[in-house]
Amino acid sequence: MPDTITKLTYQTFQHGKNYFGLAHKYLSSQIMSLVSPQMQRNYRPISPELLLKIQTRLNQLLEADWNDAEKGVYPHSLLFDNPWTDFFRYYPEVWLDMPQIWQRLNQKNYQDFSANVPKDGYPSYYLQNFHHQTNxxxxxxxxxxxxxxxxxxFGGSxxxxxxxxxxxxKENLKATGQVRILDVACGTGRTLKLLRNAFPQxxxxxxxxxxxxLRKANQELSQIxxxxxxxxxxxAEELPYLDNYFHAITCVFLFHELPAAARQNVIDQCFRVVQPGGVFVICDSIQMSDSPEMLPVMDSFHETFHEPYxxxxxxxxxGQRLEKAGFEDISEQVHFMSKYLIARKPAQ
Structure with a gap:
């Protein structure tokens, strides 16, 4: 990416994605009000004051993102990495999937799977239409x-x-030589792609x-x-790795989709497989303890997007769960709608 990239270019790019996300949500809301007026009446509008707070938090997130690129935490090119091919290919399919989503919402059918989708071998809490997604x-x-x-x-954020x-x-990884990093619940590989850019070796x-x-992740990661x-x-409750194997572990947007006991099991497993002195970084949704002003958003999120846990x-x-597992030096950060916990395993 050329050196002529400016902060204004980045902000314009990000706000463009944000406005498109807002337009999509507005349009889908209007159509939903026609398809199911009763369902639409269940949605609670966000006050102008809260919308202003959300916009302020978004601006602060973009500032932090730009500053990390300026510091060399990751290349500037990563700021403009967007899955445009998937966007143009799959955006129409997002709309084609909407009637099934609305039908599940109307019927409160949250464990709806096609007959040809294998369901054996998964924990019961996983067999959900999270986000009302088909299958x-x-x-x-x-x-x-x-x-x-x-x-x-999230409006492109x-x-x-x-x-x-x-x-x-980068601040916590002190290991020399070959560093091993595990991303738990890696999904389509977006976080692994970021890790590859920040830690090329x-x-x-x-x-x-x-x-x-995992098929999608392999497809995406093979192209970089x-x-x-x-x-x-x-x-993630039964990680198939040796004790003390990884220098660092990341986990992004998993814990809010786990019941309480499973959260502790995952944390315990991460403690087991990370090396003494290694770091565990969690990124997930904000919580009441750090963002009480966002209660109107959090309070309706579980129902609006079917997040049962x-x-x-x-x-x-x-933090208490991390301490129970044995982690120490636990710190927290909040950026926009996400919370971060950084914890270390005690060095031997």
Missing amino acids: GYLSDLSANLYDLQVELL ADPMRRRILAPL ASLFGTDLSPAY PGELPQLLQAN YKHYITDDL
Whole structure:
């Protein structure tokens, strides 16, 4: 990316994505009001004061994103990395999938899977239509639409929020030689792609429960330079790695989709497989403890987007769970609609 890129160029690019996301949500809301007036009446409007706070938080996120690129945490080119091919290919399919989503919403049918989708071997809490997605996380269509749907939900800010894990990793990774980093619940590989750009020489690993999402991740990651990350289908509650194997572990947007016991199990597993002195970085939704002013958004999120474990998540003490597993030096950050916990395993 040429040196002539300016902060204004980046801000214009990001705000353009944000406005498109807002336009998409407005249009879908208007159509929903025609399709199902009762369902539309259940949605609570956000006050102008809260909208202003949300915009301020978005601006602060973009400022942090630009500053990290200026500091060399990652290349400026990453600021403009957008899955345009997927956008033009799959955006029409987002709309084609809407009638099924609205039907599930009307019928409150949250465990709706096609007969040809294998469901054996998954924990029961995973067999959900998270975000009202057709076939949950178990179809190629879901994997193809996921990143686009998340970008529309967050107005183009999903990747800037994901990138906030990179600076803490660079600050905490002191290992020399070959660094091994594991991304738990890697999904379509967006976080692994960011890690490859920030740590070009690292050995990257990823696990996910969904074969469809791992296929998508392999497809996307095979197109970027560097060693291909090693991906495995695995439950994060039973990570298939040796004790003390990784220098760092990341986990992005997983914990709000887990019941409480599973959250602790995942944290315990991450403690087991990270090296003494290694770092564990979590990125997930904001919580009541750090963003009480965002309660109107958090309070309706679980119902609007079918997140069955979210309401408990926003009051859960993740720091306490990390301490229970054995982590120390736990710190927290908040950027826009996401919260970050950075924890270290005690050095021997």
